[in-house]
Amino acid sequence: MTGGTVDHGIRLTVNGREVAVAPHPDRSLLEVLRYELGLTGTKYGCGEGECGACTVLVDGGPARACQLPVAEVEGAMILTVEGLARDGALTDVQRAFVETGAFQCGFCTPGMVVRATGLLARNPHPSDGEIREALDGNLCRCGGYTRIREAVRRAAEAAAPGGSP
Amino acid sequence: MTRGRPRRPWDRTPPEQREYFDLLGEGLVAQLAAPSAPDAGSRGDAPASGAWLHVGPDGIVRAFTGKAEVGQGTRTALGLLVAEELRLPLERIELEMADTDLCPWDMGTFGSRSMPDAGPALRAAAAGAREALLDLAAAARSLPRDRLEAREGEVRLRGATSGTPYAELVRGLREVRTIDRKIGLTPPSAWERAGHPVADPRGADVVTGRRAYVSDLRPPGLQYGAVLHPPRYGARLRHAEPGPEPLPAGTRLVVEPPFVGAVGPSPRLARAALAQVRADWILPEPNDVDVEAYLRSHPRTEESWDRVEDRAGDPDHALASATVTVRATYRTAYVAHVPLETRAAVAEWEGRRLTVWVGTQTPFRARDHVAEALAMSVDDVRVIVPFTGAGFGGKHGGDVATAAARLARAVGCPVALQYSREEEFRFGYFRPMAIIDIAAGAEKDGRLSAWTFHNTNAGAAALRTPYRVAHRRIDNELSESPLPQGAYRSLAANTNNFARESVMDELAARLGIDPLEFRRKNLEDERLRAVLDRAADRSGWGGWVPRAGWGHGLALGFEKSGRVATVAEVEVRGERDLRVRRLVTAFEAGAIVHPRNLLSQVEGAAVQAIGGALFEEIRTRAGRVLNPRLSQYRVPRFSDLPEIEVVLLDRPDLPPAGGGETPMIATAPAIANAIFDATGRRVRHLPLLGKEPTAPTDRPSTENLTPAAG
Numbered sequence: 057m058t059g060g061t062v063d064h065g066i067r068l069t070v071n072g073r074e075v076a077v078a079p080h081p082d083r084s085l086l087e088v089l090r091y092e093l094g095l096t097g098t099k100y101g102c103g104e105g106e107c108g109a110c111t112v113l114v115d116g117g118p119a120r121a122c123q124l125p126v127a128e129v130e131g132a133m134i135l136t137v138e139g140l141a142r143d144g145a146l147t148d149v150q151r152a153f154v155e156t157g158a159f160q161c162g163f164c165t166p167g168m169v170v171r172a173t174g175l176l177a178r179n180p181h182p183s184d185g186e187i188r189e190a191l192d193g194n195l196c197r198c199g200g201y202t203r204i205r206e207a208v209r210r211a212a213e214a215a216a217p218g219g220s221p
Numbered sequence: 222m223t224r225g226r227p228r229r230p231w232d233r234t235p236p237e238q239r240e241y242f243d244l245l246g247e248g249l250v251a252q253l254a255a256p257s258a259p260d261a262g263s264r265g266d267a268p269a270s271g272a273w274l275h276v277g278p279d280g281i282v283r284a285f286t287g288k289a290e291v292g293q294g295t296r297t298a299l300g301l302l303v304a305e306e307l308r309l310p311l312e313r314i315e316l317e318m319a320d321t322d323l324c325p326w327d328m329g330t331f332g333s334r335s336m337p338d339a340g341p342a343l344r345a346a347a348a349g350a351r352e353a354l355l356d357l358a359a360a361a362r363s364l365p366r367d368r369l370e371a372r373e374g375e376v377r378l379r380g381a382t383s384g385t386p387y388a389e390l391v392r393g394l395r396e397v398r399t400i401d402r403k404i405g406l407t408p409p410s411a412w413e414r415a416g417h418p419v420a421d422p423r424g425a426d427v428v429t430g431r432r433a434y435v436s437d438l439r440p441p442g443l444q445y446g447a448v449l450h451p452p453r454y455g456a457r458l459r460h461a462e463p464g465p466e467p468l469p470a471g472t473r474l475v476v477e478p479p480f481v482g483a484v485g486p487s488p489r490l491a492r493a494a495l496a497q498v499r500a501d502w503i504l505p506e507p508n509d510v511d512v513e514a515y516l517r518s519h520p521r522t523e524e525s526w527d528r529v530e531d532r533a534g535d536p537d538h539a540l541a542s543a544t545v546t547v548r549a550t551y552r553t554a555y556v557a558h559v560p561l562e563t564r565a566a567v568a569e570w571e572g573r574r575l576t577v578w579v580g581t582q583t584p585f586r587a588r589d590h591v592a593e594a595l596a597m598s599v600d601d602v603r604v605i606v607p608f609t610g611a612g613f614g615g616k617h618g619g620d621v622a623t624a625a626a627r628l629a630r631a632v633g634c635p636v637a638l639q640y641s642r643e644e645e646f647r648f649g650y651f652r653p654m655a656i657i658d659i660a661a662g663a664e665k666d667g668r669l670s671a672w673t674f675h676n677t678n679a680g681a682a683a684l685r686t687p688y689r690v691a692h693r694r695i696d697n698e699l700s701e702s703p704l705p706q707g708a709y710r711s712l713a714a715n716t717n718n719f720a721r722e723s724v725m726d727e728l729a730a731r732l733g734i735d736p737l738e739f740r741r742k743n744l745e746d747e748r749l750r751a752v753l754d755r756a757a758d759r760s761g762w763g764g765w766v767p768r769a770g771w772g773h774g775l776a777l778g779f780e781k782s783g784r785v786a787t788v789a790e791v792e793v794r795g796e797r798d799l800r801v802r803r804l805v806t807a808f809e810a811g812a813i814v815h816p817r818n819l820l821s822q823v824e825g826a827a828v829q830a831i832g833g834a835l836f837e838e839i840r841t842r843a844g845r846v847l848n849p850r851l852s853q854y855r856v857p858r859f860s861d862l863p864e865i866e867v868v869l870l871d872r873p874d875l876p877p878a879g880g881g882e883t884p885m886i887a888t889a890p891a892i893a894n895a896i897f898d899a900t901g902r903r904v905r906h907l908p909l910l911g912k913e914p915t916a917p918t919d920r921p922s923t924e925n926l927t928p929a930a931g
Binding site (some may be wrong): 082083087090091094095096097098099100101102103104106107109136137138140141146149150151153154155157159160161162163164165166169187188189191192193194195196197198199200201202203205 | 436445559827
């Protein structure tokens with residue numbers, strides 16, 4: 057039984073909005089986001105947790121939505137790329153990606169932005185090694201890692217006291 | 222971006238019958254006499270790109286090109302060229318790309334043709350529009366035409382700080398100007414917008430997730446599809462029927478043999494429905510047991526643009542008398558493109574007319590493909606390429622568009638189809654596996670004296686040598702491939718350059734001459750010398766402190782009017798344990814249009830090239846891909862990233878060439894040469910960290926082909 061009622065649904069909070077979705081053992085958080093909630097910013101890239109295109113924050117920590125059965129995130133606070141900018145104002149990380157030109161096709165960008173946001177929330181001044189380690193699970197097939205690293209550095213600077221706005 | 226639909230696609234409508242103003246509103250249209258679609262397969266003599274644009278009373282310029290944006294940055298780069306000729310800010314330009322109903326016919330987005338083909342066409346159309354606006358202003362204001370100039374979206378009296386906005390000049394207008402392709406263009410040395418760094422005007426859409434890629438489109442009533450694929454390459458369906466199990470709720474099978482698919486409320490449910498199908502296949506004999514032997518014994522004989530032959534002097538005699546010779550066979554593996562967005566399409570019917578949004582690099586060819594497969598008039602098929610998650614040469618054609626169209630026709634509602642990653646690996650196509658047999662000779666003074674170079678199944682790109690050599694025999698053989706193969710970023714240039722630049726290194730080593738000196742001595746092309754010198758200087762060539770396990774290598778290449786040289790620094794820690802520590806690439810492709818994007822392209826090309834150089838390799842058995850997952854097919858990650866330094870040489874005196882492909886072709890040989898420098902071991906196969914291909918005894922001489930030893 058799938059796509060059924062939400063009466064006995066699983067409740068979760070997505071980008072501040074409470075939603076209820078039908079439980080199903082095979083249903084991933086990615087499927088719910090993309091096909092039920094219309095949140096297509098979170099991408100499908102591989103379906104096995106190897107590419108990071110589906111990265112979201114679950115209770116503040118990075119997670120791969122394609123590997124998460126939706127039943128496992130009951131009650132959790134989910135933040136997707138669509139939930140980052142408030143009232144149209146880009147976050148430091150988002151602005152840094154635009155200003156640095158840290159994307160080519162842009163398909164990995166939502167996952168990268170979300171992962172970088174998670175990193176900077178925990179570690180506002182990461183070293184290059186820490187950036188590399190945090191983003192190693194996010195593939196950019198266009199090979200834009202140099203620009204992406206620069207964008208994360210720039211976002212960290214912007215967020216620092218006295219950093220450029 | 223979907224607008225109304227013309228009665229017939231504009232590329233198939235005589236210019237005077239196109240409903241420009243019905244669809245775009247009043248304004249001024251500037252069009253280039255567009256070429257019509259040539260006969261299929263005539264890629265060698267590509268017709269010039271067409272272009273048209275519309276200046277509207279909202280002050281927005283809509284410029285139409287058949288090229289697609291696939292992540293290479295063409296949208297912004299072409300926009301800058303239009304902005305330049307029209308003296309407008311980039312934000313006022315909207316590029317309408319790869320919509321087969323509205324855009325000029327185009328062969329496809331490949332071969333680094335967007336800058337050299339679409340660039341001049343759009344520049345000409347924009348320059349023509351600017352001149353038309355000057356005419357309009359002169360007439361409307363009774364001003365002397367020769368005292369007017371276009372600036373900042375206005376026509377002004379020369380030197381004035383304000384004037385009449387274009388928007389005002391085109392209000393109420395319905396005028397079409399046909400522009401001469403030879404109209405004067407603003408030279409790059411005078412550019413004020415193009416050639417200067419800009420950010421992507423639509424960057425906010427990317428970082429917020431708002432940008433809709435093909436797989437993100439959700440037209441009302443959308444259902445999701447899945448298609449049945451053969452169990453191995455070349456298998457044909459004998460029979461298919463629904464199994465006894467009930468289908469998941471809301472799903473339907475579509476059985477139109479040999480096509481079998483399913484549609485449901487989500488991709489997962491469509492796949493579950495498809496899994497109920499019982500299919501019986503006719504399996505071909507596997508012919509990938511020894512792919513090399515197969516390729517060597519199955520030459521293709523038909524005419525092809527992808528063949529080159531270059532003969533001069535008496536290379537066999539020159540080889541016999543050379544001071545040093547190298548005879549070697551180089552090999553490269555099948556490689557997958559792995560665009561991060563897999564193949565995807567959304568099809569929607571309105572009566573007999575169809576629209577398909579699809580991630581393809583060849584929208585017009587996809588249109589033909591769909592029309593033929595579904596027995597439709599081409600006029601009723603509209604193919605649109607919205608944003609797609611990259612291509613790298615891997616998204617040619619229209620298979621997925623056709624399948625989505627079939628499913629949508631069968632179920633009577635829009636259908637989205639997206640390949641899983643495994644399907645993308647299994648049912649796409651690969652960069653060809655190739656074998657290159659080389660014999661080369663050089664003299665004591667460092668002069669290259671003999672060069673024979675024959676590749677099997679790679680293709681012709683970068684086949685000719687840029688080095689001066691009087692006695693040469695250079696050619697290539699195209700083969701039947703036991704596995705599906707096709708285009709790839711830089712095509713054969715990766716393969717041919719790897720072999721050639723490696724052998725140049727081998728010769729230098731035999732002669733005891735520095736590899737940089739050896740190349741300089743034999744190089745004719747000044748532009749190549751320039752990139753070589755810049756890369757060498759920047760890298761500090763020759764000045765390194767020796768360090769156990771570390772080595773340096775260089776390579777150069779030219780292709781598609783671009784010149785590149787790369788210096789690699791590697792650390793070899795053991796067999797299969799190697800780190801690329803630093804890559805310095807100097808690149809020149811004429812005048813630079815969009816410097817930030819070009820930098821990204823060159824850096825990205827370096828990273829992608831690392832994958833093909835070190836570890837990317839499709840393995841198959843009996844027509845099945847053995848490593849169809851990202852956990853099994855390794856592509857470069859952050860942790861593979863070396864220090865990358867890029868030197869861009871700007872040549873405002875030369876027309877802009879493409880920059881997405883050629884920057885990658887010197888990377889693999891530079892790394893291979895660095896491994897030799899570090900270890901004395903010559904690796905003659907790609908990927909360099911892959912297993913040494915076995916060489917049966919009946920193959921041509923493979924002298925010097927020593928197996929890789931730790």
